[in-house]
Amino acid sequence: MEKLEHLKSAVAALSEISENEKNGFINLVSRYLSGEAQHIEWSKIQTPTDEVVVPYDTLSPSPDDPAETKKLLDKLVVLKLNGGLGTTMGCTGPKSVIEVRNGLTFLDLIVIQIENLNSKYGCNVPLVLMNSFNTHDDTLKIVDKYSNSNIEIHTFNQSQYPRLVVEDFAPLPSKGQHGKDGWYPPGHGDVFPSLMNSGKLDAFLSQGKEYVFVANSDNLGAIVDLKILNHLVQNKNEYCMEVTPKTLADVKGGTLISYEGKVQLLEIAQVPDEHVNEFKSIEKFKIFNTNNLWVNLNAIKRLVEADELKMEIIPNPKEVNGIKVLQLETAAGAAIRFFDHAIGINVPRSRFLPVKATSDLLLVQSDLYTLVDGFVIRNKDRANPTNPSIELGPEFKKVGNFLSRFKSIPSIIELDSLKVTGDVWFGAGIVLKGKVSIAAKPGVKLEIPDGAVIENKEINGPEDI
Known part of the structure; x- marks a missing residue:
């Protein structure tokens, strides 16, 4: 543990972070070094019953x-995880x-x-944004534009931890990397201690708040659900994870299991190699974590104060300016096993609509959805319950490029799949149906004309349209 002693003195000398952050970081590293990784015995895994993962349609109606x-x-309290940059x-x-x-x-939504x-209800639901040092300054400027709204907006920063140099386990900032490159935000599992360290947790408790609804800011389906809130208050559940049925696109998502009498999250990283295919199958593990979480504020305070939230550590190796570094992170979903009466609720797929790439942006900007009161609602005219699968080439990866390549977003209500490769440009009022593949030949600009209707076609040049 000599490594740890060296690290402690190096971290103590870092002026950029608070005592809480230093302690939290050292705590995380010492847990990592002690190799306390929890090994899952595959044979003990059980499929959770309906008492543990409650079907959404069995919830009683809200008042x-x-x-x-x-x-x-x-x-x-509604808390959005807002630490991510739109770099991808x-x-x-x-x-x-x-x-x-x-627009x-x-x-805004x-x-x-x-x-x-x-x-509508004359209530006071505050919005809290958990930023990282990457998003903090920009977010404060943006939040300013809502100052006249009837909603209290709070922001706080999640912890800032030093990246660890793999070679000698020293903090990167103490080697002269004092810019942003020297630091990292340690994953959204940090939401619980950071909410407490910011003073926000006690402030909300003193206002009589009891639950926080935590969700990723890019999940358009994560709207306040009265039925879920009502269920938790009635049944005194300290923690609830919204899960939804897996499709083939979600095979890597964490799932809920019953293990030694408790409900817990099983992530792909914890699965022994010989069982990975079984983990990915939709037969045995039918649900996955949406990262919409409902958590009791008093329980968070109790567990953080007792230092009992020891979530699985996720080592995330990176390279910064040619130096191999390690980031130790945790995930909020993994905290489920520390709370009393924790449950999952198996929610409709509509509560999981993340926008991770421009292909997702295409879905939500199309006629597949409408916007009502800030809610993105799926078009009833689509018969197929699953969304079309969309693959766009690298030319569409950046939002700016994506937007410039569509005069207007095509109609995709009857689309099953779309694959676009090469230098493709879309006119206005295009309709896509069935299975469509559009591939421009290398070095050739392929323009799809205004008003084109393309159904079950492979297009490699203008002659195919």
């Missing part, structure tokens, strides 16, 4: 009486300010939704 609904909503989609700022639909960003709740 009819607006006064009762107000009472319920006044117990709630070619944007520099926080991902939550990418325009999703009708509105993720953040979230604010509109909560404003509507507050107006």
Whole structure:
């Protein structure tokens, strides 16, 4: 443990972070070094029963009486995980300010939704954004534009931890890397201690708040659900993870299992190699974690104070300016096993609509969805319950390029799959149906004309349209 002693003194000398952050970091590293990884015995894994993973349609209806609904909503805080940058989609700022639909960003939609709740029921549901040092400054500027809305917006930063140099286990900043490259945000499992360290947790408890609804800011389906909140309050569940049926696109997502009498999250990283294919099958593990989480605030306080939230550590190796570094992270979903009466709720797929890439943006900007009161709602005219699968080539990867290549987003209500490769440009009013593949030949610009209707076709040049 000599490594740890060296590290402690190096970390103590870092002026950029607080004592809480230093302690949290050392704590994480010492857990990692002690190799306390929890090994799952495959034979002990059980499929959770309906008591543990409750089917959504068995929840009792939320209260009819607006006064009762107000009472319920006044117990709630909505927290969006806002630490991510839109870099994978070619944007520099926080991902939550990418325009999703009708010129509105993720953040705009979230604010509109909560404003509507507050107006309709006369309640006060605050919005809390957990930023990282990467998104903090930009988010503060953006939040300013909502200052006249009927919604309290709070922000706090998640922890900032030093990246570890693999070679000698020293913090990267103490080797002169004092810029942003020297640091990392340690995953969303950090939401619980950071909420407490920021003073926000105690402030909400003193206002009589009881539950926090945590979700990724890029999940358009993660809207406040009164039935779920009502169920948790009635049954005194300290933690609830929304899960939804797996499709072949979600085979890597974590799943809920019953293990030694407790419900817990099983992630692909914890699965022994010989069982990975079984983990990915949709037969044995039918559900996956949406990362929509409902957690009791008093329980968070109790567990953070007792230092009992020891989630599985996810080592994330990176390279910074040619130096191999390690980031130790945790995930909020893994905390489920530490809470009392923790449950999953098997929710409709509509509550999971993440926008991770421009192919997802195409779905939500198309006629497959409409926008009502800040909610993105699926078009009833689509018969197929699953969304079309969409693969766009690298030319479409950045949001700016994606937008410039479509004069208008095609109609895709009857589309099954779309694959686009090469230098392809779309005109206005195009309709795509069935299985469509469009491949421009290398070095050739392929323009799909306005108003084209393409059904079950492979297109390699203008002559195929």
